[in-house]
Amino acid sequence: MKKNSGKSFKKTRLKYEEYFFRWVMFLSNYIIALILGFIIYTILKTGIPALSLEMITETPKGGFYFGKEGGVLNAIIGSLYLGLGSTFLAFVVGLPVALFMNTWLMNKKRTVNLVRFILDLLWGVPSIVYGAFGFTLMVLLGLKASLLAGIIVIALLILPIMIRGIDEGLKNIPKGLYEASYSLGSTKSETAFKVMMKQTMPCIITAVLLSFGRAIGDTAAVLFTTGFTDNIPTSLSQPTATLPLAIFFQLSSPIPEVKQRAYAAAVILTAIILVISILSRVFTYRYKKHSIKF
Amino acid sequence: MISLFSIQRMIPGRVKADRFNRTWMFAWLLVIVVLPLAIAFGLIWKSSLLFEDHSLIEMIVSSEWKTLSGKFGFLPFIISSLWVTFLALIFAGPVCLFSAIYLTFYAKAIVLKMMQPVIDILAGIPSVIYGVWGVVAIVPIVSKYVAPVFGVQTSGYTILTGAVVLAVMIIPFILNIIIEILNTIPKELSEASLSLGAGKWYTVKQVVLRKAFPGVVSAMGLGLSRAFGETIAVLMVVGNVVHIPKGIFQPGYPLPALIANNYGEMMSIPQYDSALMFSALLLLTIVLVFNLVSRFMIIRYEEKFR
Numbered sequence: 001m002k003k004n005s006g007k008s009f010k011k012t013r014l015k016y017e018e019y020f021f022r023w024v025m026f027l028s029n030y031i032i033a034l035i036l037g038f039i040i041y042t043i044l045k046t047g048i049p050a051l052s053l054e055m056i057t058e059t060p061k062g063g064f065y066f067g068k069e070g071g072v073l074n075a076i077i078g079s080l081y082l083g084l085g086s087t088f089l090a091f092v093v094g095l096p097v098a099l100f101m102n103t104w105l106m107n108k109k110r111t112v113n114l115v116r117f118i119l120d121l122l123w124g125v126p127s128i129v130y131g132a133f134g135f136t137l138m139v140l141l142g143l144k145a146s147l148l149a150g151i152i153v154i155a156l157l158i159l160p161i162m163i164r165g166i167d168e169g170l171k172n173i174p175k176g177l178y179e180a181s182y183s184l185g186s187t188k189s190e191t192a193f194k195v196m197m198k199q200t201m202p203c204i205i206t207a208v209l210l211s212f213g214r215a216i217g218d219t220a221a222v223l224f225t226t227g228f229t230d231n232i233p234t235s236l237s238q239p240t241a242t243l244p245l246a247i248f249f250q251l252s253s254p255i256p257e258v259k260q261r262a263y264a265a266a267v268i269l270t271a272i273i274l275v276i277s278i279l280s281r282v283f284t285y286r287y288k289k290h291s292i293k294f
Numbered sequence: 295m296i297s298l299f300s301i302q303r304m305i306p307g308r309v310k311a312d313r314f315n316r317t318w319m320f321a322w323l324l325v326i327v328v329l330p331l332a333i334a335f336g337l338i339w340k341s342s343l344l345f346e347d348h349s350l351i352e353m354i355v356s357s358e359w360k361t362l363s364g365k366f367g368f369l370p371f372i373i374s375s376l377w378v379t380f381l382a383l384i385f386a387g388p389v390c391l392f393s394a395i396y397l398t399f400y401a402k403a404i405v406l407k408m409m410q411p412v413i414d415i416l417a418g419i420p421s422v423i424y425g426v427w428g429v430v431a432i433v434p435i436v437s438k439y440v441a442p443v444f445g446v447q448t449s450g451y452t453i454l455t456g457a458v459v460l461a462v463m464i465i466p467f468i469l470n471i472i473i474e475i476l477n478t479i480p481k482e483l484s485e486a487s488l489s490l491g492a493g494k495w496y497t498v499k500q501v502v503l504r505k506a507f508p509g510v511v512s513a514m515g516l517g518l519s520r521a522f523g524e525t526i527a528v529l530m531v532v533g534n535v536v537h538i539p540k541g542i543f544q545p546g547y548p549l550p551a552l553i554a555n556n557y558g559e560m561m562s563i564p565q566y567d568s569a570l571m572f573s574a575l576l577l578l579t580i581v582l583v584f585n586l587v588s589r590f591m592i593i594r595y596e597e598k599f600r
Binding site: 014015017018021022024025026028029031032033035036038039042043046093096097099100101104113115117118119120121122124125126127128129130131132133135136137140156159163187188189190192210213214216217218219220223224244247248251252262263266269270273274276277281 | 308309311312315316318319320322323325326327329330332333336337339340388389390392393395396397400401405409411412413414415416418419420421422423424425426427429430431462465469493494495496516519520522523524525526530550553554557570571574577578581582584585586589593
């Protein structure tokens with residue numbers, strides 16, 4: 001199109017272009033919301049009919065994988081163990097690291113940014129690679145496929161999320177608060193654990209819940225490391241079932257009854273994730289009231 | 295009453311505790327920083343067995359995959375991965391870009407507030423759930439409605455299905471980054487353009503997108519690397535047939551699926567085990583390179599507006 005092909009023509013063209021793209025943008029935004037609705041609708045529609053009390057209160061009985069009775073309690077409990085254990089481990093390592101980055105390294109911007117960069121890279125590493133690495137680590141340490149191995153690998157997987165989540169909160173704390181505490185005579189670690197940590201509580205809660213959700217939903221990393229069993233694990237060295245793996249295995253079965261169970265288990269997993277999402281919102285709102293406003 | 299003596303006794307204890315805390319916290323930080331290297335070295339160590347009688351180039355360009363006779367050609371898996379990933383990006387990229395523009399420049403604040411939980415939940419749904427959704431909803435749609443339009447007969451377990459599921463999975467990820475990128479652009483720039491009489495879309499197109507271009511590209515790069523590593527959801531819908539796919543209605547077999555599908559049987563043959571670890575290494579390398587480049591671009595981009 002020529003540049004000076006009439007002012008009014010260009011004007012109308014621009015007007016239609018504006019209309020057109022406004023619609024495109026509007027649509028693409030609501031398509032995303034619709035897709036979420038579609039996913040949840042599909043999961044509920046196929047899963048609700050198959051859901052029963054037996055599913056969540058019983059472990060698999062004999063012939064479970066041929067469509068006989070039993071439930072997925074072993075997988076639910078296993079997932080909870082795995083999620084809680086790895087979140088705890090990641091929290092115990094992650095919180096000090098995040099605090100360290102924002103107190104001792106406060107004036108070393110380059111170093112902190114480098115650490116953040118590395119954490120972002122780690123976040124991008126696919127979970128199947130963590131699984132393969134965890135497998136290597138297990139061979140090296142002489143561990144068998146067990147709850148402990150799964151907890152370690154998942155903790156490594158969620159560490160970057162945990163640290164970056166807490167760090168995001170700590171980053172926004174005004175330097176004045178840190179200086180005030182320091183000038184009153186407290187040491188750096190006291191400042192870190194007693195002042196900074198309290199101030200960033202909502203972020204910590206969100207980070208923990210986010211990591212827990214990720215830990216409970218991950219499939220690829222536990223495929224190598226936790227094994228699979230029909231029993232509820234009683235110690236860290238036993239293998240354990242997890243909900244995502246249970247869904248995965250049961251869905252690949254040719255027997256319709258077993259497939260139905262996979263759909264029902266998918267509903268349970270989705271429900272857990274949705275509850276975590278809601279909880280994190282509620283907690284963030286609650287704890288925001290206790291931090292000092294500036 | 296506090297005597298001078300007790301103060302002196304008090305301080306060293308607290309300072310000692312502080313030093314102690316500093317030491318172990320620093321040690322943990324070091325562990326985190328070394329972790330990526332540890333992962334890489336672990337995988338290199340495990341895959342070194344394969345390099346004894348296979349050359350790197352030979353493995354990447356060969357398409358023969360016979361584990362029993364020791365032939366490991368990774369080409370079918372790499373090509374499948376590329377198909378699925380790029381197709382997913384083609385689906386997800388424009389939707390994310392337009393939606394991000396809508397949310398940052400056009401929509402009312404309440405729309406963003408309502409979309410935030412939607413994005414968060416989409417990001418939080420485990421990949422196995424996406425897989426179930428793919429199997430239950432997308433596979434029949436592809437085999438019954440989409441493929442016949444193009445005159446193809448398929449079971450529905452195709453590259454296209456994998457790409458659609460993958461696209462939905464990376465949407466929240468890319469969308470969040472693009473929104474962040476668009477927010478770093480100073481308001482003054484678009485205000486200057488608007489005050490000169492330019493329309494809103496014209497401003498977005500000529501000012502905002504032009505400025506944000508490197509950031510948007512790197513957001514896509516990050517999405518690409520995220521998609522490249524996705525395992526379970528893709529594995530469940532993509533068909534898993536070892537061949538070089540020639541179209542979107544053929545089944546594929548991406549790299550992560552290869553690792554996940556064979557985790558049990560690899561133990562018996564050391565070379566096979568080593569080959570799978572090599573594919574994990576390959577995956578890690580590709581993802582890290584994409585990540586590295588994109589993150590660098592984003593950092594550069596953000597520095598420009600500081």
